[in-house]
Amino acid sequence: MIDFWLAAGLLLLVALSFLLIPVLRNRRAQLEEDRTALNVALYQERVAELETQQEEGVLDAAQMDAGRAEAARELLADTEGVAAPRVTRLGKPAPLLAAILVPVLGLGLYLHFGASDKVELTREFSQAPQSMEEMTQRLERAVAAQPDSAEALYFLGRTYMTQDRPADAAKIFERTVNIAGRQPELLGQWAQAQYFADGKKWSDKIQALTDEALKADPKEVTSLGLLGIAAFEAERYQDAIDYWNRLLEQLPPEDKSRIALQGGITRAKEKLVASGGKVAEAPVAKVAALLKVRVDLAADLKAKVQPGDSVFIFARATNGPPAPLAAKRLTVADLPATVELGDADAMMPQLKLSNFPEVQLVARISRAGKPTAGEWIGRSQPLASSTTAPQKLTIDSPDK
Missing domain, CATH: 1.10.287 (Helix Hairpins)
Structure with a gap:
């Protein structure tokens, strides 16, 4: 300064x-x-x-x-x-x-x-703080200088939580939500701070905050963790296991908090068994289907097609609706080509590859650009929708 x-x-x-x-x-x-x-x-x-x-x-x-x-x-x-003398008025x-x-x-x-206080804060933040108390003081001055800064408020709230000041953190997170909007992460932080500020007593306010956060983002980690803690404290061990398992799915493999979370799940299972209950097995997640197919054109047809002719590649159920389950569109000029057909390419949400055990791969050339009718076609033999080996498909027959 x-x-x-x-x-x-x-x-x-x-x-x-x-x-x-x-x-x-x-x-x-x-x-x-x-x-x-x-x-x-x-x-x-x-x-x-x-x-x-x-x-x-x-x-x-x-x-x-x-x-x-x-x-x-x-x-x-x-x-x-x-x-010469000067005259001035x-x-x-x-x-x-x-x-x-x-x-x-x-x-x-x-x-x-002026902004002398902001100049001083900028100079201070350019240097590493010597203690957590010094960092807190800097953040408090930053909030005082910029009361509408959601970023400064958020970091101050997180700092209050690390210093075991949940009541102060709850007030700060409420201000942050009022400025930045009701974002799921902010709602989760507010609910967590409010829960500890109230002495770990669940309330309708906390429930409303976590419900709103998970409705906007079902993977919001703070709300999932908080609901697991509250369920464990209320001896609802199965709910705690379910919430923490959902949280575990969101954490990357290298996250150090996974160890503590898995320990909490283990303790919840032990408590549940000790109280005479039975741990419900989590439903096995359905593996998304993904078929890889290389499409080529028969040699005797290469002289009969044009580069701009449309090529429709799709998979349809062997026993099911005639509508394609997944489809891709190319041109003759793109052949040969390797494409992937999976659940992400579903024509309708309820008609996914993984919902049908057996499918057939089809490739059709249509000069008019119609996926339902064309000049030449190639079909595969029926195969399981869970097939992972690459497939080959040759367009070699007139489309009748």
Whole structure:
């Protein structure tokens, strides 16, 4: 901050110089004007003496003219090089008054409208804090300087939670939600802070926050973890296991918190069995189907097709609706090509490859661009939708 004020002081001196230099120049000009007036007065006095001597008969006319000429030469010699007098309407006090008022007014405006506190915070945040208390103080000053900064509020709330100040954190997260909107992550953080601020007592408010967060994002980790904790504390061990298993699915394999979470699941299972209950097995997730197929054109058809002809590649159920389950569109110019058909390519959500045990691969060339009718076609033998080995499909027959 000192370097800032030094720079400001230097700029102030430069600004004052523009005001004070003209004042000093005017003072010098005034001295020159005063000297000129004195020389004129001496000239007039000399001429008066000559006229008196002429009246007394001491000087004749020629001597009078010579004396007058000599006095004029002396006057011109003394006033030579003197600049013309300057006329100013401001007067001498105005520049001096401005030189005083400008820096005072500038300093007052800066202290009122400026951002010296933000400049100081920026300088502080450029250096690593020496303690958690110092970091907290910096964040509190940042929030005071920028009360509408959702980012500063969020980090302050997280810091309060690490310092076991959940009541303060809950207030901060509520402010963050009011500024940044009801984002699932913020709602989860607010609910967690409120839960611990209330002494681990579940309430309708906390339930509403977690419900809203999970409705917007079913994978919101803070809400899942909090619901698991609350269920465990209420001895609803199966619910705790379910929530923590859902949370476990969201964590990356290298996340260190997985160990603690798995330990919590194990303890919940032990508590459930000890109380006479039975651990419900989690439903086996259905593996998404994904078929890889390389499509090519028979050699005797290459001369009969055009590069811009459409090629429709799709999979349909062997025993099921005739509509394609998954489809891709290429052109003859793209062949040969390898494509993937999976659940993500489903034409309708309820008609996925993984919902049907056996499918058939079809590739059709349609010059008119119609997927239901064309000129040539290729079909595969029926195969399981769970097949992972790459398949080959050749378009070699007229489409009838």
